Amino acid sequence: MEPHRLSPGREPQRALKRIERLGWVILAVLTLASAGLLPAGQAWGLVLGGLLALGNFRCMDLYFARILQGGAARPRWWHHALYGARFIGLLAAVAAAVVWLKASVIGVAAGLSVPLMAISLYGAAAALRRSGKAASAGI
Numbered sequence: 668m669e670p671h672r673l674s675p676g677r678e679p680q681r682a683l684k685r686i687e688r689l690g691w692v693i694l695a696v697l698t699l700a701s702a703g704l705l706p707a708g709q710a711w712g713l714v715l716g717g718l719l720a721l722g723n724f725r726c727m728d729l730y731f732a733r734i735l736q737g738g739a740a741r742p743r744w745w746h747h748a749l750y751g752a753r754f755i756g757l758l759a760a761v762a763a764a765v766v767w768l769k770a771s772v773i774g775v776a777a778g779l780s781v782p783l784m785a786i787s788l789y790g791a792a793a794a795l796r797r798s799g800k801a802a803s804a805g806i
Contacts, residue, residue: 682789683728690721690785697781705774712770716778719764723757724782 694717701710730750734742761779764770 686785686789694781709771709774712774713778715764716775717781720779
């Protein structure tokens with residue numbers, strides 16, 4: 668079977684793994700900082716939001732790896748339904764964190780931004796590496 672034209676090679680998968688690891692490092696640093704600097708509800712919200720966001724990021728990575736996998740059978744309708752259910756589950760978990768676990772909405776929102784921070788930092792570092800190589804090559 669011919670690989671999907673958007674099939675990721677090894678490099679995108681490696682990049683996603685690095686972004687995910689960077690996200691865990693960012694969440695650990697933010698957790699330690701928030702424990703001493705923020706009120707308990709905001710620190711708790713940051714941790715919960717970060718855990719939910721990184722779990723969601725991992726689920727999206729698995730979904731797209733499955734969908735774009737070269738040589739894989741064509742995805743069934745229920746693969747897409749599960750992906751939609753994942754998002755509804757994320758919304759329910761955020762609501763539960765705020766309502767029942769008394770997490771701060773601001774903290775949860777900050778935690779949900781952890782994957783975005785990881786993507787931004789990874790991209791900036793990659794751009795700096797490329798510009799450094801271009802500068803050393805005389806470009």
